[in-house]
Amino acid sequence: MPRGRSERTESRPTREDVAKLAKTSGTTVSRVLSGREFQISPEVRSRVLKAARELGYSPNAAATALRSGRSGMIGFWMCLGYSRYRSQVADQMQRILSDEGLAMAVTDADHEYIFEHSISRAMRLPVDGIIAFDAFAAAGAFTELHNGLPPNIPFVSMGAYWSPAYSYVGIDLKAGAEMATDHFISLGRRRLAYLAPWNSGLLTDGPRYEGFRDRAMEAGLEPKTIAVESSTVDSLEESFRELQSSGNLPDAIFFVNDDLAMDAVPALERMGLCAGRDVALVGFNGTEGTERGGVPISTVRQPIEEMCHLAFQFLQAQWDDPKSPVQQKLLKPELIVRASSGV
């Protein structure tokens, strides 16, 4: 279907095209389509609506954002990639923003070393604010970019990483790891291990490892680590069998995330071992699904809802008063004890 009889080229129709077709002014077109309750005569309104449909008109987002100064979009920086936890967080944030009439644009917070590039790409989006979730270098890169100045766009980071220069809702992962480790110790477990994928960079580094290591050592125990190849039942089984054959299978394992802990149950079963009895397991994140199952998984639950709500509040504070001081809060996770750590 060819475009209407106007002399326009094949480019996108503008407000004025609609106005001409509806025999009215551009202003009126905007008013009708704005959604807000203006006083418009029914005839004009319907003419505008008809013309807009006919031309397939939709407002130019860039122009709207430029003129109004707001886009109704929040940039959400996170690592795309397979994780139940991330998925839940994104979902929760989406829900909060949606309730506020805001939309969420997710941009990939790549890997650390190309973050500078990544950040400039993400900046190509007109957003009213930015929330960075578990984005390692986000806060740092942002600091770098603004050279110590307050950011010219509301920015909040949340999750595992943050920069002292900006608002954040952090999670005290180390405290979580300590809880899990203390839990093992109080249960009388003596051969503790911390398990993470070998290539995650989290095996012998980061707050989870540190919390585990410190508490284990304080208790006079050796803080062993287990590197796995990937997040699969088979990979776990392989690692466990190796340890078993060398007589080094732990009696308690703290996992870097719940997905691994959940897969460990069938892995142990294949070896004739019982999670909770032979080996105590504690996962991390408090992912949905850990509670269901033949062996419900003990886990260190992240306060996802609180984190997201707070992050949004911190953003709102910056809207209300651009020169308000940074707001920073460190949340503690919560240990949830279930069958997998021994009855």
Next chain:
Amino acid sequence: MPRGRSERTESRPTREDVAKLAKTSGTTVSRVLSGREFQISPEVRSRVLKAARELGYSPNAAATALRSGRSGMIGFWMCLGYSRYRSQVADQMQRILSDEGLAMAVTDADHEYIFEHSISRAMRLPVDGIIAFDAFAAAGAFTELHNGLPPNIPFVSMGAYWSPAYSYVGIDLKAGAEMATDHFISLGRRRLAYLAPWNSGLLTDGPRYEGFRDRAMEAGLEPKTIAVESSTVDSLEESFRELQSSGNLPDAIFFVNDDLAMDAVPALERMGLCAGRDVALVGFNGTEGTERGGVPISTVRQPIEEMCHLAFQFLQAQWDDPKSPVQQKLLKPELIVRASSGV
């Protein structure tokens, strides 16, 4: 809200602010920061750079997009949410776009019934093109929105759903399901079942189910279905045990996705059964990870790379010539036979 006259408020610095501080013109500022190779005297260049840093200036994305007509952003509509497959597709697309100097903004393609709302939210972003992946109602809603006109913004859908009115790279899921089913039959399996989560809407509907059902019936077999509660080992085990106790355990199961198939292996083991021997398994999507493992999973592999590359090419075609005809291609998946379907 006081609009700054000559005296700036606390709002974001503009090009002119930088120009003033660097004692030059806005044009020069743009030229220096544009990245392109303009002839600028070293002194002026460094003054501009310094001033920009000092003010924490970054160009207004909306203004840039409005003026240039391009944002360098591609809107990627997909369902956020836990799935290895989706994750891989997003990653692949991100890579392709990144290589082209483009950025990707992911917006959640919600649930079907609120898609109209969802689409208008996504439209608030100035993007140079839109790729919709496995977004059920995207194509339909787009059609609705444009009332049969060519979309005023390059649009391509890819994956399981599409609209005949627009460019798409579809995947023939039904053909994939047929391959899997034929495979079972050729192996001599007679008690076939198709397994999906009960709440996915895919259990007795959609091309996967249809392909399975048709081929099973053509072979004179009863096309049974298995509804599971969730994607966990435990949930699968429960379903299997129920079937077993009523003497209805199939000897071949076709899964709606690989994640479920992978979890089925340990679930069967818990029951003393062996995947591949007692029950043949075929997954769906060809997810990374299916090939590794004690029992490598047979799967119907989606041509992720080809799909993404083609979708991008179709987008490019619309940039090169906005009135180019729609391009549509249906890709066939590929059956990959591994141990899980019986040696």
Next chain:
DNA sequence: TTGTACGCGTTATCAG
């Protein structure tokens, strides 16, 4: 090599 001037498509203000 640098600067001036215009307009991208929209929203907001202010007259009628």
Next chain:
DNA sequence: CTGATAACGCGTACAA
């Protein structure tokens, strides 16, 4: 209720 008109911040032809 409706319609001119002035920005919003930037890219770029054109002039100097």
